Amino acid sequence: MIGRGLAYLPEPLRRVGYVSLILGIGIPLLLRALGFEAGPAAAALLRGSVGSAYAITSATLVRATPLILTGLSVAIAFRAGVFNIGAEGQLLAGAAAATAVSLLPTLSHSRWSPLVALVIGAVGGGLWAGIAALLRARFHVLEVISTILLNFVAAYLVGYLVRGPLQEPLHIYPQSSTIAVVARLPRILPSSRLHVGFLIAIFVAVAAWWTVRFTAAGFRLRAIGANPDAARVAGEIDVARTGTRAFIVSGAIAGLAGAIEVTGVTFALYENISPGYGYTGIAVALLARLDAGGVIASGLLFGVLEAGASAMQRDAGVPAVVVSIIEAFIILGLVVAWPLHGAARRTPRVLQEVATPADQ
């Protein structure tokens, strides 16, 4: 019955609908299998995510904001055939850059501070991805490996910053000072934690969807992901340059997510600022079938899941890491049930170029 109704929804929404349906049955079964009481746990999950207006705005939508952006970051890179697994590191780079700027004495009392922080965060993420993009284009280093290594470097770098240059003045806690109230993103509703960053994420997703769908740059992106050889020969597209641009834009979006997290939610930098948003972004992007518009829907679903998991741990004693199992099953199920033709299914370009001399 519900399944029949879902069939009338547009494509990415329908997929998210089906997966929600499967999760509705699967999560209680998984909880039972692990020996928890499924009823109270599932009730806690729903109460904590969609049970009240406060839960929806302050938990789910706040949590969905970085997931929509990292999902978008991954989707754009994968679309171009770039396996950017580094959204996590790019997010951290963006968060660190945004914190540094927000704490500058000259800027911290300006009402332009949040805007500057977001821009600098995006630049930071873009530069961090740029390292891997450069290694890929110039030195044929697989971006899968370089981005993962850079995730670790970024994590250690944040660890250093919050104990060194950016540490709070008393030097007690491994975290930065709290940023000034003017430097924070405004709240949308006075009674909830929901901030303007959510609207920015939606706007960026819609803009990305429109760009990919209707502009020449978007066409080039889709062309090199679908078939780089055809794009090069028939479309006279510079595959390497288009891939590099997509890579950097992907990093900038992840960096923006980090900047929004600092200026909208945490107001300070510390080591575990991201509970794996960058990795969850891969699941978000795959569920949306790499469609920028679909990322909004799948980001919201994962927001429900993660916000609910926190409530489930708090109220029903079910460890929140259960969500990683669920995410893994979603990715595995999707990649088996709906194989991605074109972009993400191709051999990374670098491997082909390394295997055959690049100057051919």
Place this chain on the structure above:
Amino acid sequence: MLQIPSGTLATAFAEATVRTATPLMLASTGELLIERTGIINIGLEGVILGGAFGALVGATHWGGSAVGLGVSACAGMLIALVFAAATLGMGADQIITGTAITLLALGGTGTLYRTIYGATGSSLSIDTSARLVIPLLSRLPVVGTALFAQPPITYVAFLLVPLIWWFLERTHAGLALRAIGENPAAALAAGVPVTRIRFLTTLVSGALGGVAGGVLVLSQAGTFVEGMSAGRGFIAIAIVVLGRWHPLGVGLAAFLFAATTSLQYVTQALGINVPYQLILALPYVLTLAALAGVGGRATPPATLARVE
């Protein structure tokens, strides 16, 4: 500043290097094997984590580090089996599946750990495995204890490198395995059971990755911590590239990475004022730099990461 005799410091550095290198060698030689058949398992991180948890279960429920290592090998194979079923069985993308496998292991081990041992499991400790001291050789200056007074699994890890070289380069089975990575169609036409060998190799590499995780628990930490693989799986994959898909190169690369990681002990002991976090990041940065240096010249197996 602490005054430490330079001999003691060199010994500590050598011991730390060998200790760090052991799990990396096990995991990266396993990854080398499957990559030579044309498969890349980004989920190695998850395999190691599964092995670490397996070692904990094995050692606490049945006792003994040998049993622990056996269970860790089985746990690694189990996780590799999920990977093999999705990629070889159902044609799913290797890189995305590998990422999912890591998430699965992270969530699975974390949940099971809390379910079985409770939230206070952190006090859990296991006797780390005994050292097999080789007489005379272990008394050599500086490298004696580092090389010849180690848990038995360390010797296995170091012997694995020449053994795998011999297997790949000097046996028929090794030739078949390499042929699959370079040209599966030709190998199939020559009568090589391509999918079966890929499947078996994935399981073998899963066992090696699992044992690598077991080593972390049984001969190093003596306990299990959520996410304790701490990126070693990804490092092992980088080591395979760094070693140019050659067993001896991989062994050397694992050693170099371990030595860089162990530098932290030297800087600490000498009181050199370099931030700890930056020293920890150094091996990753150097690996990136080394990959850039190797990048243009190394030739991966021709069909690596391509789905048939």
